[in-house]
Amino acid sequence: MKLDPGALDSRRGTGVLVDLSPNSLTQPEGRLLMTAASLERLRTVHARMKEELHRVIVGQDEVLDQLLIAILTRGHCLLVGVPGLAKTLMISSLSKTMDLGFHRIQFTPDLMPSDITGTELLHIDPETSARSFRFEPGPIFANVVLADEINRTPPKTQSALLEAMVERQVTSAGKRHELPDPFFVLATQNPIEQEGTYPLPEAQLDRFMFQVHVGYPTLEEEREILRRTTAGKTAEPESVLTAEELFDLQAAVRAMPIADHVFDYALALTRGTRVRSTDPLPFLKEWVSWGAGPRASQFLVLGAKACAALAGRDHVAIEDVKQVAHPVLRHRIVTNFSAAAEGITSDEIVDRLLAEVDPAAGVGAGVPGVAQRQ
Numbered sequence: 001m002k003l004d005p006g007a008l009d010s011r012r013g014t015g016v017l018v019d020l021s022p023n024s025l026t027q028p029e030g031r032l033l034m035t036a037a038s039l040e041r042l043r044t045v046h047a048r049m050k051e052e053l054h055r056v057i058v059g060q061d062e063v064l065d066q067l068l069i070a071i072l073t074r075g076h077c078l079l080v081g082v083p084g085l086a087k088t089l090m091i092s093s094l095s096k097t098m099d100l101g102f103h104r105i106q107f108t109p110d111l112m113p114s115d116i117t118g119t120e121l122l123h124i125d126p127e128t129s130a131r132s133f134r135f136e137p138g139p140i141f142a143n144v145v146l147a148d149e150i151n152r153t154p155p156k157t158q159s160a161l162l163e164a165m166v167e168r169q170v171t172s173a174g175k176r177h178e179l180p181d182p183f184f185v186l187a188t189q190n191p192i193e194q195e196g197t198y199p200l201p202e203a204q205l206d207r208f209m210f211q212v213h214v215g216y217p218t219l220e221e222e223r224e225i226l227r228r229t230t231a232g233k234t235a236e237p238e239s240v241l242t243a244e245e246l247f248d249l250q251a252a253v254r255a256m257p258i259a260d261h262v263f264d265y266a267l268a269l270t271r272g273t274r275v276r277s278t279d280p281l282p283f284l285k286e287w288v289s290w291g292a293g294p295r296a297s298q299f300l301v302l303g304a305k306a307c308a309a310l311a312g313r314d315h316v317a318i319e320d321v322k323q324v325a326h327p328v329l330r331h332r333i334v335t336n337f338s339a340a341a342e343g344i345t346s347d348e349i350v351d352r353l354l355a356e357v358d359p360a361a362g363v364g365a366g367v368p369g370v371a372q373r374q
Contacts (some may be wrong), residue, residue, distance in 0.1 A: 038252040042072075042309050045241055045249060049097045052237035056093045057086060058228065059221035066212045066327055067094055067186070069310075071246070072253050073302040075209025076165055076185040078150070078200075078331065085214045087188040091146045094186070099242045100143035101180060107153040109196065113160035116140050117170045118177070135172055140164055143180050143243070147187035151197045158204055161185060165207040182246060202290075202334065209299045210324075211331035256305040258316040266300040266321050268357045273333050273349075283352055287339035292332035299328045326350050 046068060053064055063079070067090070070077045079087045088104075095102035105116060118138035124131050139145070140161070150158065164170055168179045187208070189200075205211070217225060228235075241249075273291030275284040284291070301316075303324030308316045326347055333346040 036314070038248070039309055039312060039314065042249050042252055043312060045245070046310055048240040049094075052097045052240060053090070053093055055235040055237055057090055058224045059217050060086070060090065060214065063090065063212055063214050064094075065310075066210050066324075067091075069303055069306040069324070070186075070209050071098075071184060072250055072306045072309075073209065073299075074182060074184075074250060075299060075302065076207060077187070078205070078208040078211045079186070079188045079214055080191050080211060081188075081214030082192055082216075083190060085216070087214055088146065088148055090214075091144075091186045091188070093237050095144040095146075096237045097240050098144070098246065099239045100182065100246075102144045102146070103139040103142035104146040104148060105139050106148050107150050107157070109153060111153045111157045113157050114138065114172075116157065116160045117164070118172060120173050133173065135175065135177060137177065138170075140170065141177075141179060143182055143184065145183075145185050147185055149190065150187040151189050151200055154198050155201060158198065158200060162204065162207065182243065182250075205331045206293060206295055208331065209303070210327035212327055213330075253302070253306050253309050256309055256316055257314065258301065258305065262304070262316050262318060262321060263301065265318050265357070266297050266304070269300060269321065269325055269329065269353060270294070270297040272353050272357055273329060281353075281356060283349075287335055287342075287344050287349060288333060289336045290334040292329055296328055296332050300324060303328060322354060325354060329353075 049068060050061075050064055057064065067077055069075075071094070079091070081087055092102070092104070105111075116138050117140055118136050120133040121136045122131060123134045147161065164179060164183070165185055168181065168183050170177045170179065185208075190197075216222075270292050272281060273284070273288065273296075274280065275288045275291060300321055304316045304320035307320040307323050308314075311320075329350050330346045333349055335344065335346055335349070339345075339349075
């Protein structure tokens with residue numbers, strides 16, 4: 001039986017029994033009772049993983065937190081940042097903290113879809129000389145897949161990830177091949193280089209739970225980077241989590257109670273981005289071509305649950321939704337020419353949306369939670 005997030009018990013401090021089934025937004029089959037012990041275990045593992053990651057990565061706490069939230073909610077992440085900010089190192093180090101299979105795919109213009117998913121190879125039996133085709137799995141058959149510089153390959157090859165990211169399977173020669181579980185695609189992208197790149201289509205971007213912006217380190221952080229990387233010593237993170245433990249933690253996150261008004265707030269943020277609704281917010285008409293779809297609401301709720309769990313609370317609050325609003329919405333809002341001419345980014349539109357959506361209001365402007373305009 002699949003779990004409807006709206007059917008979760010919203011009572012605080014009570015155990016919640018959940019049914020889980022394997023697809024892009026659910027877990028392997030099982031049943032878990034959410035307890036204070038499971039939340040404490042979640043926080044302990046989170047602290048241990050960050051401790052191991054900081055043996056290699058200096059600073060970038062917000063980026064690491066967003067990566068770990070995605071892992072706890074079975075989401076995929078797109079890391080965007082200029083070269084040299086340890087995006088690839090961050091993902092490979094994260095995979096080492098978990099006892100999971102890891103493959104790196106370097107995306108290039110000549111990469112073909114079969115180079116990622118696998119292909120049918122002719123097999124000849126040495127005894128009978130009988131010939132048959134056998135499927136040879138590609139590098140996508142791993143628990144953690146690093147898609148490095150994903151925008152350097154043409155759309156034909158980028159589309160090889162579409163089925164895998166949602167249905168967690170690969171179809172070849174009419175046969176479906178299940179991917180390992182858990183399965184995460186963690187991709188990197190350089191935002192400043194446009195020559196020889198292929199922007200990801202909206203359908204591809206929408207499959208990423210978060211678009212994480214990786215910024216420059218502070219002065220003190222960069223000084224520490226110099227100390228570590230020029231001393232001749234290198235550190236390696238240790239594994240602190242197995243696949244079975246990860247399944248339990250993911251189930252604990254999904255069992256987090258959430259009240260109806262928090263659901264409504266997540267809906268208000270998502271629906272508030274849609275310029276083609278019956279009564280859109282005024283600034284949307286000026287700057288936005290298309291808004292976010294229902295998948296954004298799902299990821300807002302899941303991310304908020306993980307934030308609440310990591311904060312040690314037994315319920316989800318409005319602030320948890322706000323905390324994940326930018327990484328969830330920024331790549332799902334399509335700005336128009338006017339926004340580009342005025343230098344308005346999707347992050348600024350999310351800022352404006354957070355300022356105009358009133359969680360205490362009733363139904364206004366056709367959107368639950370949006371304050372009635374005068």
